[in-house]
Amino acid sequence: MAIATLTLNPALDVTTCTEKVRPHHKLRCSDPRFDPGGGGINVARVVTHLGGMATAVFPNGGPAGGMIVKLLEDKKIPILPVPIAGAVRESFTVDEDRPGDQYRFVLPGPELHDDELTALVDALFGIVEVSHIVVSGSLPPGCDPAILKRIAERCHAAGAKLVIDTSGPALAACEGAGAWLIKPSLREAADLLGREIAGEADEAAAAKELRDRGFAEWVVVSLAERGALLVGKDKELRVAAVPVEAKGTVGAGDSMVAAITLAASQGKGIEDALRYGIAASAATLMTPATELVDREDVERLYAGMAS
Incomplete structure (x- = not known):
C-alpha cells in the first residue's frame, strides 16, 4: 500500500552562505541551492529516498x-x-561560515480559495490504494484549521490512517479528530495543554492527555536531543536519540514522520517504526543545508539501535 502527503503551504527553499550576518551591510553570498520544501513534500521525498512510494499533493502557482x-x-x-x-x-x-549560525526567513504564503482547498483534498483522496495519509506543515494564511478535522473524517471513511504534523491553532483544532498519529514537540504539547511540562512523568501524562482528548491513537512527542516518547493505549515507550554530528536541522522532524509512516505501512510494529523514525531524523541531522536523508545512513543507524 502507498502513502500520500498533503502540503497546504509549500515553499521553495533557497539556501546560501555568507561569512557573517551583519546589519546594514551588503552580504556577499554563495550560489543559492534550491529545494522543494514544506512538511508533506519533505515527507514524500524521504519516503522515496528510503525506497517507499509516496505521492505529494500540493498547491502550485507562480514561479516558485x-x-x-x-x-x-x-x-x-x-x-x-x-x-x-x-x-x-x-x-x-543563510548559513554563516563563522561562527556557524543559521538564519531562516519564512514567508507566509498565499491564501487559498475554498474551491482550491476542495480541489486539493479531492486530489488527495483520488489516489488509489493509499494506506497512510500524512498532512504536514503550516496552514496558509486565512485557512480554517477545521479543514484538518474534515480530512480526518474522510480518512475514517476511506480506511486510511492519518498522520498529522503541524502546530499552533491548526494542531489545536485536531482535538477529537482521532488521527492515527500526531508528532508534537514538547513545546507544542505544552502549548496545546496550556501549561509547562516538567519531568518524564509529566511528559508521559501530557501525551496520554492528548490521546485521551482524541487527538490521535498514537502520540509521539519529539524530545529533541533526548529522542522521542511514544504513548498509546496501555503503551509507553521512550527511544533515545542517536548521537551524531549535526550539520543542519532542516527536515529532521519531517524525516522522523516519513520513516515512522513508511515502516508502519510496511507492516512494522509501532515500536520498530519509531526507532526507524529516530534513525531517519539523526541521518538528516548529518546532512548539510536542506538535504535530507541518505538511505545507507538510516539503515546503519537503525541497525545499531536494534542491536
Whole structure:
C-alpha cells in the first residue's frame, strides 16, 4: 500500500552562505541551492529516498511553484500539483561560515480559495490504494484549521490512517479528530495543554492527555536531543536519540514522520517504526543545508539501535 502527503503551504527553499550576518551591510553570498520544501513534500521525498512510494499533493502557482514541480519531477517524486491563483512562497536560509549560525526567513504564503482547498483534498483522496495519509506543515494564511478535522473524517471513511504534523491553532483544532498519529514537540504539547511540562512523568501524562482528548491513537512527542516518547493505549515507550554530528536541522522532524509512516505501512510494529523514525531524523541531522536523508545512513543507524 502507498502513502500520500498533503502540503497546504509549500515553499521553495533557497539556501546560501555568507561569512557573517551583519546589519546594514551588503552580504556577499554563495550560489543559492534550491529545494522543494514544506512538511508533506519533505515527507514524500524521504519516503522515496528510503525506497517507499509516496505521492505529494500540493498547491502550485507562480514561479516558485513551477520550480518546486520541476525539482520534484527531477527527483522522480510522484506528485499531484493543484493549480491555484496565488503564488507559492519562498523560504530563505543563510548559513554563516563563522561562527556557524543559521538564519531562516519564512514567508507566509498565499491564501487559498475554498474551491482550491476542495480541489486539493479531492486530489488527495483520488489516489488509489493509499494506506497512510500524512498532512504536514503550516496552514496558509486565512485557512480554517477545521479543514484538518474534515480530512480526518474522510480518512475514517476511506480506511486510511492519518498522520498529522503541524502546530499552533491548526494542531489545536485536531482535538477529537482521532488521527492515527500526531508528532508534537514538547513545546507544542505544552502549548496545546496550556501549561509547562516538567519531568518524564509529566511528559508521559501530557501525551496520554492528548490521546485521551482524541487527538490521535498514537502520540509521539519529539524530545529533541533526548529522542522521542511514544504513548498509546496501555503503551509507553521512550527511544533515545542517536548521537551524531549535526550539520543542519532542516527536515529532521519531517524525516522522523516519513520513516515512522513508511515502516508502519510496511507492516512494522509501532515500536520498530519509531526507532526507524529516530534513525531517519539523526541521518538528516548529518546532512548539510536542506538535504535530507541518505538511505545507507538510516539503515546503519537503525541497525545499531536494534542491536
